[in-house]
Amino acid sequence: MTTDILTFTDLKKYFVIGHSGILKREPITVKAVDGVSFAVREGETFGLVGESGSGKSTVAYTTIGMYRPTAGTISFRGQNLFENKMRPLALRKEIQIVYQDPGSSLNPRRSIKEIIGLPLQIHRPDENRLEQVVRLLEMVELPPDYMHKYPQMLGGGEKQMVAIARALATEPSFVILDEPTSALDVSIQGKIINLLIRLQNEFHLSYLFITHDLSLMRNVASRVAIMYLGKICEVAEAAEFFRNPYHPYTQMLLSSIPVVSEEEEKFKPKKIISTGEIPSPVNIPSGCSFHLRCPRKMDICSEMDPVMVKVEEGHTVRCHLYGQSD
């Protein structure tokens, strides 16, 4: 029986972006994350998929403590992450993140040694720092003499490896990967992904893998959740998910992927023509937020927001098409 390492319970994060009304007293809010619940198990790769503006990065940033949630909680091995005003150091070291664009997440004025050394200095001050930097570089398959280089001297893939080494410096048990390869060429992507998989096996890491690339997701995640406008619309085991997508949005996403072979073409759901724009998160449509673009819209969809229903073991969907039963 596997246990949950990180549990999201009805997580909400609203941002006030301005005020409206004559007296400018009514806040205009963006519901970036609006009631998200899921759990990541020990040692698994949990995939979070969504288009831009769906709130997937807000989930990540709330998890590492960059934001405090408006409502709801995130707990790590049963411990609420937002119990204290300041997150204790011992808890911070457990949850680390690798950002999307290593070009902007690494300080160009710091050498690689300093970049990887900073978390060591804070979290493991008693150890020999140089030794640890060399060990971390070896872990991500970079030669030790790279520590004297600066980020701009490295290629995109190498920079991302440094970012991974920095995330692992605190010996975390949970790492958030926020689109770790989307800024890289496909020829380098594979190396980074396989490195991440190897590190996961070696150190028994749990990953929250955020991406918009479903083909990649199919190959790395054990379970997948789809987000749309701040809400999760479907969660399932990865293989099951691609074999049998329920939610119309998921079907639309899957049928939109450009693929490179005939076998994949057969594997895709029947072409669903994607229509409409993604609504602005300031003006989320009433009822189900997807109903304006949905090809199988019913009357109820514009009135009532559906709830999560279980359609199969380990497969839940938030859509009025399913679970009309009492």
Next chain:
Amino acid sequence: MTVPPLIEIKNLYVHFSVYGGRLKVLDGVDFVMRSGEKVGLVGETGCGKTTTMKAILRVLPMPPARIPQGEIYFKGRDILKMNASDLQQVRGRGISMIFQDPTAALNPVFSVGQQLEAVIHHSANRGRQLSRQEIHQRAIASLQEVALADPERLLRSYPIQLSGGMRQRVCIGMALATGPELLIADEPGTSLDVTIQDQILRLLRKLVEEKNTSVILITHTLGIVRETTDRVYVMYAGNIVEVAATNELFSYPLHPYTRGLMDAVPRLTGGGVSDGIPGRIPNYLNPPPGCRFHPRCPQAMDICRQEKPSFYKLSEDHEVACFLYQEGGKGT
């Protein structure tokens, strides 16, 4: 008399002078397309795809860029030798381009209408002035063509008021407003979401079909090339390494680089991710001698380090620049 090809690039070199030397970016590019074709150009970031296209439109900043050698023909006329007014005609009614990032391609301080109407105004036939009314009508028509609702209001709005998908539609409308014979689309969906990208590509395919426009599609997403084009050029470090009909290329990729690229794409059917191609694109200051791919090539031979491979024609619609496929080579 034979009809000259729509675009023919012969042995094109482009160098950039920078601090510390000269970047030898394009290294003898050959490229031919007939009227009505949809051609893909694929390769990694920095392989010279956009440089090639900018050379066609002659919008490379010179200096630092220099074209020491090569010819580019548009319908039999050398673009590199044209005078300014002929070039203006080619850019307006001959060739249009859509850029990767519609946000950067539109000017934020002019309304959509001002920008679109300016394009239409300047693309009119020489000697024929369009009335303001006519220009306005054409602008509305071109927005309707790209399936944008309420064009009157849209013409008055500014790019910042539109979503990414709408901006890219405006750019497509603008590129097609002049009725070009060739449309160069540089990664038209990359900065957009998958479902929106799908919409944009579908729109683009429909429009070029209707107007019988020829297309060069630049991208590094192989799936998009497969779904959109008839023929593909694969580019690596300033060289074309393989040319083939799209189906042929996806069924039988030959060049080790093309194969590496194909293997690196994660499949929807699962099966893990391959390690990709080791190393990275060479430094253009001192590119490797011989075949520029040899330092990363799993099948490199001695000859690859010394000589640059020429094209070997394996069938009517498949050519590859690799010594594996020379007479009696390992690959044949």
